[in-house]
Amino acid sequence: MKPRLECPELKVYRYMNARMELEGKEKQHYSFLEKGLEGELKFDSLLEKLEGEYLILKDILLDYQGNLFQIDTLIISKTTIHMFEVKNYEGDYYVDADNWFSTSGTEIKNPLSQLKRTESLFRRYLQFFVPL
Secondary structure (H helix, E strand, O other), X not given: OXXXXXXXXXXXXXXXXXXXXXXXXXXXXXXXXXHHHHHHHHHHHXXXXXXXXXXXXXXXXXXXXXXXXXXXXXXXXXXXXXXXXXXXXXXXXXXXXXXEEEOOOOEEOOHHHHHHHXXXXXXXXXXXXXXX
16 A cells, blocks of 8 residues: 655645745645645554454545546445545534534535545446446
8 A cells, every 4th residue: 555645735835835934825725734634644543553354545536537536545345445534623613504614704615515525426436447
């Protein structure tokens, strides 16, 4: 298995941050990317304790009929596939009509919608590429 690496976008932000003072949305996005990787690495360390026979795949980028989608972690056993979308949010959030907000009122992407989209595309991907 390949180790989890930072995404190319995070690499660019790290280079930029080392050479200049990031401000505003750029600084916020950079922090978001760093926290995301930190959460995924913590999740990976928890999986090291998993017992049994599993295949663990990390950071999978797939294309199904022109729809790119990314899966943080797949755990495959003989009978089951478990898909994980890892988030590393901090603070308090609330949900209003399927929209997610921080307590400051900033809207964030609904992680459940993202997972539902990924799950649907992955299911169709499997049906197309892995005939039953």
